[in-house]
Amino acid sequence: MRPAKSPLSFRPEPGSIPDCPGVYRYRDANGRVIYVGKAKSLRQRLNSYFADFASLHPRTQTMLTTAAGVDWTVVGTEVEALQLEYSWIKEFDPRFNVKYRDDKSYPFLAVTMGEDYPRVQVMRGAKRKGTRYFGPYSHAWAIRETVDLLLRVFPVRTCSAGVFKRAGQIGRPCLLGYIDKCSAPCVGRVSEEEHRRLAEDFCDFMAGNTGRFIKRLEREMREAASAEEFERAARLRDDIQALQRALEKQAVVLGEGTDCDVVALAEDPLEAAVQVFYVRGGRIRGQRGWVVDKVEEATPGELVEHFLLQMYGEAAPEAVPREVLVPDLPPEADAVAELLSEQRGSRVEVRVPRRGDKKTLMETVERNAKESLAQHKLRRASDLTTRSRALQEIADALDLDQAPLRIECYDVSHLQGDDVVASMVVFEDGLARKSEYRRFAIRGTAGQGDVASIYEVISRRFRRHLEERSSVGELDPEPIDPETGRPRRFAYPPNLVVVDGGPAQVAAARRALDELGVDDVAVSGLAKRLEEVWLPGDDQPVILPRSSEGLYLLQRVRDEAHRFAITYHRSKRAKSLKESALDDIRGLGAARKQALLKRFGSVKRLRGATVDEIREVPGIGLSTAEAIVAALKGEGT
CATH class of the missing domain: 1.10.150.20 (5' to 3' exonuclease, C-terminal subdomain)
Structure with missing residues (x-):
């Protein structure tokens, strides 16, 4: 597939691009911004796009063939470049830029400090001005349990505006006011200023300033006991226990005074998941996750940079921690740290933990990121509409008469030509059908390379198919084994055969089918390096969009075949080692x-x-x- 439009047609004149920091925008034929990037040297970065089109990554090639022009803005420093890049990405929402999205709607504990009588509540969605937020939490019930404990000590209102107004009109507080879990400002038990101080103390405790409240209550408890006010001392004791239980719900992971966000990544060639643990006062105060479709080529460090800019781009100063722990440093780590420092109003350090408790916590966050990516892929795969779209996209891209409801994928595994094995995995209607998986020990072509092995395994599989079909009759719609009552092992042919590899492997699979006279099964290959789809006899691959559900399904089928082949190869090798x-x-x-x-x-x-x-x-x-x-x-x- 040659580019539909050569990027040389809009290449800037030689020498017209300045050799200084800046931000550039690619636009399509309709003037829409499709990609925004930054560079230390605009000249070097932009010239790299036009030097050798064939050597560029397919995603970059797609962006350039979609573009019709490029412009740029010169800035003074790398920090200004980061700021302008972020603002343009937010303004234009370019289709080829990385965009993070929440993998679910996380609840926050919110205190509406902008109201005359601040209210504590659970909130989701967009943040509002004048409201203090804590979290996010994994579940709303976790917030309510914490609030229920803290209301003993900080009896702030939690009722809605309607309930608050109605209580004031009738002169009688709600139930929480009677059980001392609300200071009842609605009926004037406390003044507006007293209630606001309670709300401020509540926020201070949630922000990590916990020690002074417990020490104050312990001092008051001792004074009450000395004065023989035992009932008051008992209430203060219960208040202390309530605060301690609230603290126990937030795991201590680092030393007191540690204020950091821990960011971890898990990725595959198409998607990435990000998890963040918020640590304040040495305790995990919240957790949040994002996922992103990798529509542009990006290293882990570049993904981290994009994420930090989007996460903290419009955050309040108090939401930016003193330290951000990341798995890989951004390419412009110093500029990112300077930008976050400006946002916070004091120094912010961005670094990779190498040892100790922070490294251990990073490993925990990484495990959560991997689990989040796995769950996201599972949800995506289980959606019927998405699967249907993926199958139709594959049919359109490969020019098939109908959607491939049964896909078989083959992969070969070996170690320097020894213990050669192959796998066959089956996906029906976009879902793995593990009972149909098969594995093969390569015999006649062992040591001759992957191409010969693919030829052997395809020949064996479809020779068995032809034998079983002839044994039950070509017109038999249900080729069931009468002894087991189950479908025969190789009776059902696929609509599409996918091999792990490029043109040579695809040609070998097609040759095996042609020699057996099987002409109603389509063949394609998926090459790992660039995620290219190859068809028999074609000189150029089919490039599916990175956001394509069809490519996502093909990749998942290929990865499953690879996993199954590797598992079989390892078991065979272990057995041979035992025998040796x-x-x-x-x-x-x-x-x-x-x-x-x-x-x-x-x-x-x-x-x-x-x-x-x-x-x-x-x-x-x-x-x-x-x-x-x-x-x-x-x-x-």
Whole structure:
């Protein structure tokens, strides 16, 4: 596929691009901004797009063939470039830029400090001016449990505006006012100023300034006990316990006074997931996740940079921590740190933790990011509409007569030509059908390369298909095995065969089908490096958009075939390694080795056996048993 429009047609004149920091915009034929980027040197960056089109990544090629022009703005520093890039991405929402989105709607604990009588409540969605936010939390019930504990000590109103107004009109507070979990400002029990101080103390406690409140209550409890005010002392004791239980719900992970956000990534060629743990006062105060479609080529450091700009771009100063821990430093780490420092109003450090508690916490966040990506892919795969769209996109891209309801994918696995195996995985209606998976030990073409192995496995699979179809009759719509009552192993043909590889592997699969006379099965290949789709006989690949559900499904099918092949290869290799430990023992042939492994299960168990126990195996005499014990004991020392 050659570019529809050469980017050379809008290449700026030589020498017209300034050699200084700046931000550039690519526009399409309608004038819409499709990509925004920044550079230390605009000249070097923009010239790299026009130097050698063929060497560019396919995603970059697609962006350039979509574009019809480029313009730029010169700035003074790299920090200004970051700021302008962020503002343009937000303003123009370019289709080829990385855009993070919440993987779910997280609840926050909000205190409406902008109201005359601040209210504590659970809030989701866009943040409002004049409201203090804490979290986010994984579940709303976690917020309500915390609030219920803290209202004993900080009885701030939690009622809606309508309930508050109605209570004031009738002169009687709600139930919370009667059980001392609200200071009842609605009926004048406390003044507006007193209630605001309670709300401010509530916010201070949630922000991590917990020690002074517990110390104050402990001092008042001792004073009450000394004055023999035992009922008041008991209430203060219960208040202290309530605060301590609220703190216990927030895990202590770092030293007191630690104020940081911990950012971790999990990615595959198409998507990435980001998880953030918010640590304030050494405790995890909240957690949040995002996912992103990788519509542009980006390193982990570049993904981190995009994320930090989008996350903190419009955050309040108090939302920016003193320290941001990341898995990889952004390319412009110093500029990012300076920008965040300006946002916070004091120094912010961006760094990668190398050891200690912070490194351990980073590993925990990374596990959460991997789980988040897996869950996101599972939700995406289980959606019927999405699966239907993916199958139709594949049919359109490969010029198939109908959507490929059954897809089979094949992959070959080996280690330097040894223990060559292949896998076949099956997806029906866009979902894995694991009962139909098959695995093959490559025999005739072992050591001849992946192309020969693909030819062998496709030939074997479809030869079996033709044999089973002929045994039940070509017109039989349900080729069921009468003995098991299940479909025969290879009776159903796929609509589409996918091989892991490029033109050579695709040609081998097509040749195998042609030699068997199978002409109603489409063939394609998916090359790992650039995620290109290859068709038999084509000189150029089919490039599916990075946001394509069809490409996502093909990638998932290919990755599953790779996983299944690797698993089989490892089990075979482990078995051969076990047997090799017995190879040098005189008088021990293949049949006796198999009998020993069958009896003891592994070389490890055999090594712990006595001569008498080994002699119990059929075919093993005294001298052979003694030789086995001597050889394995010597190997273990």
